Amino acid sequence: MTTVATAHPAAMLRESFIELPARERARSLLDAGSFRELLGPFDKIESPWLPLQGVVCQADDGCVIARGTIDGEPAVVAAIESAFQGGSIGEVSGSKIAAALEMALRDCERGKIVRPVVxxxxxxxxxxxxxxxxxxxxxxxxxxxxxxRHVPVVGVIAGMVGCFGGMSLAAALCSYLVVTKQGRLGMNGPEVIEQEAGIEELDASDRRRVWQLIGGEQRAATALADQLVDDDADAVRAAVRSAFTQGLPAAHRSEQVDVFLNRLARIDPASVTPETMHDAYNPHAQNNARKEQA
Structure with missing residues (x-):
């Protein structure tokens, strides 16, 4: 007799956040019925540069800007569509994000707080x-x-493309960063590292090692992300709302330069492993090291 495994009922009720396109990701974070898209596909604000290079452009340039509310408070969500050009940032898509944030800033300066999510x-x-x-x-x-300075800026890295290059710096500037295990965060992607430094430095095809080094679980464990959640739309929504409830952090990551320099000093560049990174960022390990030195 063959036994057929059945999924756990709770797992069957989950809606994957990763599998949602950018527009639906943004919609899922906003209060029901409050989603309103700005500069959407019908406005046809497209890249003027891609057609010149034989690339078919997209009507929204791979970026969705939505206004609405989160827990009843005004909010703006900028969602990057990874299915278009790998989520790369061009003049139009980047300008849409920058303009949305600047618009929220003007509102905040006038006393109307707008909750921003990227x-x-x-x-x-x-x-x-x-x-x-x-x-x-x-x-x-x-x-x-x-x-x-006025309101927490919340970033989300869910997967599967991840967040790299200059936008990884933008993510690091956020007040709070929510990640899933499937998400990745790094200045350079694994393929670029392999290409420039050689396969001895990093084998980009070794998916297990790549995620061990720059995956969401590792980034949360090493304090480069604030909350690790499952790939579940409800879990991501709850984490984003929780971040705003916490208010502004005592100090943003980018203001803790000495803290991170001290942690980096504990890592041997010739022997970087997930374990050595955990030790460097683990407060208990640091306290034990100080006791040993004393």
């Missing part, structure tokens, strides 16, 4: 629009820093 799913700058993309990523970063 859904990162990007390899970084779009190579076909390199200089323009880099310039607009700098604008995004500046907007996050200015906005987080």
């Amino acid at each position: 859904l990162f799913e990007t390899g970084g700058v779009r190579l076909q629009e390199a200089n323009l993309g880099l310039a607009v990523i700098a604008e995004i970063q500046a907007s996050i820093v200015a906005l987080r």
Whole structure:
């Protein structure tokens, strides 16, 4: 007699956040019925540069900007569509994100607090629009820093593309960063590292090691992300709402330079493993090391 395994009822009720397209990811974070898209596909604000290089452009340039509410409070969500050009940031998509954050900043400065969320799913700058993309990523970063003086800026890295390049710096500037195990965060992607430093440095095809080093679970364990959640739309929504409930952090990651430099000093570059990274970022391990030195 053959036994057929059945899924756990709770697992069957989950809605994968990763499998949702950008527009539905944004919708899932906002209060029901409050989703309103700005500069959507019907506005046809497309990249003027991609067709010149034989690339079919997308009507929203792979970026969805939505206004609505989160727990009844005004909110804006910028969601990057990884299915278009790997979520790369070009002039139009980047300008949409920067403008959305700047609009939220103006509201906050007038006393109307708007909750900003950025859904990162990007390899970084779009190579076909390199200089323009880099310039607009700098604008995004500046907007996050200015906005987080008034309200937490929440970032989400769910998967499967991850967050790399200049946008990884933007993610690091967020007040709170929510990740799943499937998400990845790094300045350079594994393929770039292998290409530039050789397979001895990192085998990009070794998926287990890649996720051990830069996956969401590792980033949360090493304090480069704040909350690790399952790939579940309800869990991601709850984590985002919880972040806003916490209010502004005592100090943002980018303001804790000495803390992170001290942690880096504990790591031997010649022998970087998930375990050595955990030890360097684990408060208990650091306390034990101080006791041994004493």
